[in-house]
Amino acid sequence: MSIRLENISKTFGQFQALSPMSLNIDEGEMIGLLGPSGSGKTTLLRIIAGLEGANSGRIQFGDRDVTNQHVRDRHVGFVFQNYALFRHMTVADNVAFGLEVMDAKQRPNKTEIQHRVKHLLEMVQLGHLANRYPSQLSGGQKQRIALARALATKPDVLLLDEPFGALDAKVRKELRRWLRSLHDEIGFTSVFVTHDQEEALELSDRVVVMSNGHIEQIDEPAQLYAQPNSRFVFDFLGNVNVFEGKLTQSRLHNHNAWITAPSSDVPMNSGQLYIRSHELSLHTEASKIANLPLKVVAVNPIGAEVRVELAPHEWQSEQIWEADLTHSEYDRNPVKRGEIVYAEPRNGYFFRENSHQAPEQVSWQSRSLDETVK
Numbered sequence: 332m333s334i335r336l337e338n339i340s341k342t343f344g345q346f347q348a349l350s351p352m353s354l355n356i357d358e359g360e361m362i363g364l365l366g367p368s369g370s371g372k373t374t375l376l377r378i379i380a381g382l383e384g385a386n387s388g389r390i391q392f393g394d395r396d397v398t399n400q401h402v403r404d405r406h407v408g409f410v411f412q413n414y415a416l417f418r419h420m421t422v423a424d425n426v427a428f429g430l431e432v433m434d435a436k437q438r439p440n441k442t443e444i445q446h447r448v449k450h451l452l453e454m455v456q457l458g459h460l461a462n463r464y465p466s467q468l469s470g471g472q473k474q475r476i477a478l479a480r481a482l483a484t485k486p487d488v489l490l491l492d493e494p495f496g497a498l499d500a501k502v503r504k505e506l507r508r509w510l511r512s513l514h515d516e517i518g519f520t521s522v523f524v525t526h527d528q529e530e531a532l533e534l535s536d537r538v539v540v541m542s543n544g545h546i547e548q549i550d551e552p553a554q555l556y557a558q559p560n561s562r563f564v565f566d567f568l569g570n571v572n573v574f575e576g577k578l579t580q581s582r583l584h585n586h587n588a589w590i591t592a593p594s595s596d597v598p599m600n601s602g603q604l605y606i607r608s609h610e611l612s613l614h615t616e617a618s619k620i621a622n623l624p625l626k627v628v629a630v631n632p633i634g635a636e637v638r639v640e641l642a643p644h645e646w647q648s649e650q651i652w653e654a655d656l657t658h659s660e661y662d663r664n665p666v667k668r669g670e671i672v673y674a675e676p677r678n679g680y681f682f683r684e685n686s687h688q689a690p691e692q693v694s695w696q697s698r699s700l701d702e703t704v705k
């Protein structure tokens with residue numbers, strides 16, 4: 332079932348929780364609502380569900396206008412972070428609950444309910460736990476049961492509010508892989524809320540990045556990562572180093588540090604260069620591309636890479652820099668805590684000063700000092 336939101340807005344008293352926003356979700360799509368706390372993700376999800384009324388706008392499920400429809404009539408399944416299972420009911424009864432309370436005209440008969448519950452429990456791979464009570468289940472198992480229960484009534488749309496938020500990292504990873512394959516197998520349309528960028532990028536067909544009650548960007552994960560259209564999205568999606576520079580003579584200067592500046596058709600300007608932590612290499616001296624002295628603060632060999640934390644040396648940056656090196660890069664030049672090293676960027680994104688436009692992508696590969704960069 333496709334979902335179409337048109338000019339949806341929401342205020343709580345004087346507070347504008349959602350500015351007017353529109354969003355089209357295709358049938359069978361899995362959409363992640365990603366944003367910091369308070370950005371309006373849950374409010375938007377609750378409006379789609381019908382648990383909250385919007386102040387303006389229209390909501391359509393397929394051809395059906397559901398704007399004024401009660402939650403009960405929208406055919407949505409809902410999964411919350413805190414499982415919300417009935418403690419006094421067995422697993423099987425929890426899953427059957429939504430079917431048992433249907434009005435008589437729609438309610439399947441007893442045998443059909445039993446059959447459907449059995450099938451759902453097999454689908455979430457917990458058939459052997461049908462007679463247990465929620466207190467006898469692990470967090471991951473409870474959340475699978477919550478999902479089976481949400482799917483029991485064959486909803487048109489499945490809405491999930493931080494479904495894995497209460498689980499530890501390993502179970503979380505397992506469950507999200509499992510949810511994605513279940514989604515692909517059954518083909519329901521789902522919208523989930525998360526503030527975990529890794530979760531959003533891994534699970535979603537498209538990610539909706541939200542901040543302060545509005546949509547910053549909607550894109551497929553790879554596109555979002557490759558072309559973040561604002562500083563906010565950039566900052567929110569992983570480790571980034573920021574070089575704030577004043578432009579003089581084709582170099583961006585920050586005290587004694589400099590990076591050769593990107594060029595473009597637009598007149599040059601001062602601004603900020605955003606460089607991801609895996610787009611830096613470390614050297615024993617400055618190069619033609621950059622003079623970026625940094626003091627090594629920490630070296631963490633974490634799994635596939637070595638993360639080096641770096642403090643700007645005789646120039647200014649609001650945050651500590653980070654370089655993610657491959658183990659072989661690190662082995663060639665094993666930097667030590669306390670050493671001064673020189674960073675060289677490979678690729679970056681340039682935000683012009685006083686501009687709200689999307690950044691320009693820049694690259695320094697195989698270039699000399701006076702070359703400009705595309």
Ligand SMILES: Nc1ncnc2c1ncn2[C@@H]1O[C@H](COP(=O)(O)OP(=O)(O)OP(=O)(O)O)[C@@H](O)[C@H]1O
Nearest residue numbers: 343346348366367368369370371372373374375526
């Ligand atoms: N019932 C309410 N009454 C007043 N303000 C509310 C209400 N519900 C939400 N808000 C406010 O609206 C804003 C958006 O809240 P919402 O729960 O949608 O954010 P969120 O992005 O889901 O955050 P989190 O990740 O912390 O759950 C917040 O500032 C919140 O305080």
